[in-house]
Amino acid sequence: MRKFLLGFVVGIVTLPAGAFAAAWLGWLPTNANATPTALEQAFAHLALDRAAARRAPHLANPIAPTEENLMAGVKLFKGDCAGCHGDPNNGEKRESENFLYPSPTVFALHPPRKPDYQLFWIIKGGVRYSGMFKWDGEFGKDASGKDISDEKIWTAVTFLTRLDSLPPAVAAEWHKKGP
Ligand code: HEC
Structure with missing residues (x-):
């Protein structure tokens, strides 16, 4: 003993x-210009997946998947997120570039499978030890002084969770080259 x-x-x-x-x-x-080992990736994803499942509050997504909102989501994503997460035109190139450690997931190739409230929580608070910074407070205020970050984050989430089933006009905008 x-x-x-x-x-x-x-x-x-x-x-x-x-x-x-x-x-x-x-x-x-x-250095960031390297690929994490499979073990590291599995461990980091396990931690992120389980933290989101345990910690994210079960909020309802207030942004309905209307064509107008999905179109706003594509524009927001192309403007603020695609620089790291890529788009359908540069996805494969982005994925092979090793510019961040870990590499940001290319959602055009791997649509997210997490529920809306978990994606909202991840995007709002960011992801530690990765290039994913918090978006809480990053979208500024509207004319009346109200912080619009939550609404913008939900708009991105609504788009991301419908990547597989976008209405034709929105899909065309998503696949269009350029912003
Ligand atoms: C500076 C680069 C960068 C920007 C800009 C960025 N991200 Fe990220 N994001 C990352 C990295 C790195 C990760 C962690 C690796 C991963 O899980 O993809 C990440 C993770 C995520 C995840 C979690 C994916 C998972 O595995 O569950 C979501 C969702 C996400 N980002 C959405 C967004 C949205 C929406 C925007 C724009 C509002 C955005 N990101 C902007 C780099 C970025």
Whole structure:
């Protein structure tokens, strides 16, 4: 029992000490132009998926998937998000570029499968240790001084969760080259 306890204590001290030493010695890679290993990707996605499932409040999406709202969603996405997440015309190129670590998911190739409220929560708060910053407060205010960020984020979510079933005019706008 004593040996076991000693081993246990040595174990919990050695692991963080080893990680600290590796960082202090400069052994850990910090460049962004690389592809994460499959293990790292699986772990990071597990953490994000489970955090969104546990922490995101179950809010109802106030933006209905009307043609007008979906069109606003395409424009917003092309203007604010596609620079990282790509679009149907540059998706494959974007995906192979390794410009961020981890690479932003190209939704045109891999439509998100999470429910609306989880996507809203992720976009609003951002994703730690990735290039995904928070969009809360980033969209400014309307003429009456009201913050319009939530509405804009929901508009992006409505578009993202309907990527597979866009009405023809919206799909044409999405596939059109340029902004
Ligand atoms: C500066 C680059 C950048 C911009 C701009 C950006 N993102 Fe991201 N986004 C990322 C990265 C990096 C991740 C983390 C990797 C991943 O999961 O795709 C991410 C993750 C996400 C996720 C989670 C995907 C998942 O795995 O569940 C969503 C949803 C998302 N972004 C939506 C958006 C929306 C909507 C916008 C525009 C309002 C946006 N992003 C703008 C880089 C960006």
